Amino acid sequence: MYRFKIFVTLKKGVLDPQGQAVKKSLQALGYQEVQEVKVGKYMEVDLEAESVDVARERVKHMCDKLLANPVIEEYRIEQAEFEPVEG
């Protein structure tokens, strides 16, 4: 079993209204030193595969097809230590 971490962020130049909202909220709470906030998605996917290379390819496909919007988002994939999920 393999685990991959996926980070999805908006491409440079794409408006980030969620990040702007978080920035304003932080400043309103007294964190005036905050200059910029960007908000993205973080996902962990556990999957079976013959090898880590096959697993990585499959995860890339998943990102292209479902997990990220290639028009406005970019993603980064990182292999992680697999630990069984509890609960």
Place this chain on the structure above:
Amino acid sequence: MYRFKIFVTLKKGVLDPQGQAVKKSLQALGYQEVQEVKVGKYMEVDLEAESVDVARERVKHMCDKLLANPVIEEYRIEQAEFEPVEG
């Protein structure tokens, strides 16, 4: 200027309906090898501070007060290379 990356994930044992929905969608798209999906938030915060230690403390406070819900979520903070935001 300092930049921190923040990863917010659900605590172990907390139900993750968004992750379940993504898992079902992936399986419906033909990725039957997917066993588990967890969905979290990823944020980047740029801030001014006297030192990196002060900056890290402030970011921790922001997480406790606004960015994460300590009842059901946990977070991890990582310093990143600061690059000016374009666009």
